Amino acid sequence: MNGATVTAPLVAAIEAAWTAIQTTHDDVPEVVVTIGSGSSAKGLRLGHLAADRWVRGEDAVHELFVGGEGLARGGADVMGTLLHEAAHAAAQARGVQDTSRQGRYHNQKFKAIAESFGLVIEHDAKIGWSVTALPAGAAAHYAATISNLDAAITAHRRAELHGAEGGRKSNNNGAAAxxxxxxxIRASLAVLDAGPIVCSLCGDEYTPEN
Known part of the structure; x- marks a missing residue:
């Protein structure tokens, strides 16, 4: 053993990657990096931006979560995840509502910002314009950063299996939105998860109350 830790170089590489994104896109704010389990009964979370979760003096700082399981994909795909979350951060800075359904459904506004960050974004019926890929051009632009990530990713977290008992329980009464x-309205969770339901009067989406 050479005495090096897994965590310190990894966090440093992620922070350096975020700085590289900020150099290209000046409205991407600072973040606090956290790494942990992305496994849940709902699936695997590769990354997440949580606005204003940290406090430094009188300032609020966003939290950037990186799922440890996703590190197994390598530096290029992790860079794609970081750019995806940076697009959310830019939307926050611009006052653009880029998601709905408690942040799960990604709309066309997110797609436009993410594509301006060099990503290829495809649609998913449940989570909207969220499926992310890093094309060759963006990979070339961040080549040194991706190489740095690859060198720092010396371990990744094992994905956890979640049985039916750990998942969402059925509710015959549905959920209020x-x-x-x-x-x-009241609808089953499966119906609410299937896609947005829009009010014909105000044009807003029905959002679950809990």
């Missing part, structure tokens, strides 16, 4: 004008 409200729109912008205050009207409410």
């Amino acid at each position: 409200a729109c912008g004008c205050g009207r409410k």
